[in-house]
Amino acid sequence: PKGATQQQDLWTADLWEVVDACRPGIMPPTDRIEGLTMGGRVLCQLALSVGALAGREAAERLTVILHINDEQEEEVCEELHKHRHYG
Secondary structure, three states, rough: OOOOOOOOOOOEEEEEHHHHHHHOOOOOOOOOOOOOOOOHHHHHHHHHHHEEEEEHHHHOOOOOOOOOOHHHHHHHHHHHHHHHHHH
């Protein structure tokens, strides 16, 4: 229906898929990392930034608390395990 909106869970979504779904045909034909969720990208960048600023040991000791809902829990836990907690 006209004016209808659809909720999208961006934390567990592959942002390249979201862009393609929302704006078909605008994706540039460049190299990109696909299959990594927005949450995964945020955590990877956080680990890289902390490592660059304070060293590898600081990044390894970094504790992050994630606020996620029940629907996200299983997928987020699987991704954390798959990527070895981004550390």
